Amino acid sequence: MSSTTVPQLIILGALVGGCRAAAPHTEAGHGAGHGEGHGVGHGAHGADHFADPSRFVADWNSPERDAYQKPEEIVAALGLTAGQTVVDLGAGTGYLLPPLVKAVGPDGVVIATDIEQAMLTFLDEAKAKEGWTTVRTHLSPMDRLGLPDTSVDAVVTLNVWHHIEGRGAYAATVLQTLKPGGVFVIVDFLKEETEGFGPPLSMRLSAEEVVADLVAGGFEAEVVPETMPRHYVVRGRRPR
Numbered sequence: 001m002s003s004t005t006v007p008q009l010i011i012l013g014a015l016v017g018g019c020r021a022a023a024p025h026t027e028a029g030h031g032a033g034h035g036e037g038h039g040v041g042h043g044a045h046g047a048d049h050f051a052d053p054s055r056f057v058a059d060w061n062s063p064e065r066d067a068y069q070k071p072e073e074i075v076a077a078l079g080l081t082a083g084q085t086v087v088d089l090g091a092g093t094g095y096l097l098p099p100l101v102k103a104v105g106p107d108g109v110v111i112a113t114d115i116e117q118a119m120l121t122f123l124d125e126a127k128a129k130e131g132w133t134t135v136r137t138h139l140s141p142m143d144r145l146g147l148p149d150t151s152v153d154a155v156v157t158l159n160v161w162h163h164i165e166g167r168g169a170y171a172a173t174v175l176q177t178l179k180p181g182g183v184f185v186i187v188d189f190l191k192e193e194t195e196g197f198g199p200p201l202s203m204r205l206s207a208e209e210v211v212a213d214l215v216a217g218g219f220e221a222e223v224v225p226e227t228m229p230r231h232y233v234v235r236g237r238r239p240r
């Protein structure tokens, strides 16, 4: 794994200023902890905390989420083109799948991964219902995607990275899965109070820490400007 280089730090320094601070934001109809299943998914990780999609789907797939989650900005950060293969790491109940399916088109592939088989079973049912013929589901181990090397164009993960342990090593496995030039986009909560939304502060990662995780895994990494009130976007690129 490589260490942080001076050019990478310069990029980080230049771009981190584009990461917005939290702005006042309220949503009627969303319970405290929206977007994460808080009080449920945090604490000890990996042991069935997200095993029941029915507890989360109304919250995670709420159309009102788009107002602050800005899925169009997440997809734009990926720079997808028709026919590409993209992975949604920790897809949960599939909030991101519709815009990903649209972005890669009928000749593309969207691989929805999760460590919880129940989430993937839920997604298989959603696939059939929604007619998502280009979506595949994949059960990942905790510490890697478990997909073939150099097999995908892009990986995105939303509200998941803070759950992953050994992040630098995990990032290195994502790097191996990507084709040269492929991108890994990480979207997660700001490391500050976000009006009752998001994980406990003790679990949060700053955008700079996520950049460091990606650099440790061999990526060139930067913070991407966005307009989300509670999140940041970090993008890594596998060097060609």
Ligand SMILES: C[S@@+](CC[C@H](N)C(=O)[O-])C[C@H]1O[C@@H](n2cnc3c(N)ncnc32)[C@H](O)[C@@H]1O
Residues within 6 Å of the ligand: 035, 036, 037, 041, 050, 060, 089, 090, 091, 092, 093, 094, 095, 096, 113, 114, 115, 116, 119, 140, 141, 142, 143, 157, 158, 159, 160, 163, 164
């Ligand atoms: C907070 S939910 C986010 C779901 C979805 N990305 C969203 O934003 O609506 C976290 C999801 O990540 C999954 N997860 C946690 N650790 C993971 C890991 N190491 N690899 C893959 N998925 C993981 C959980 O099972 C859960 O479905």
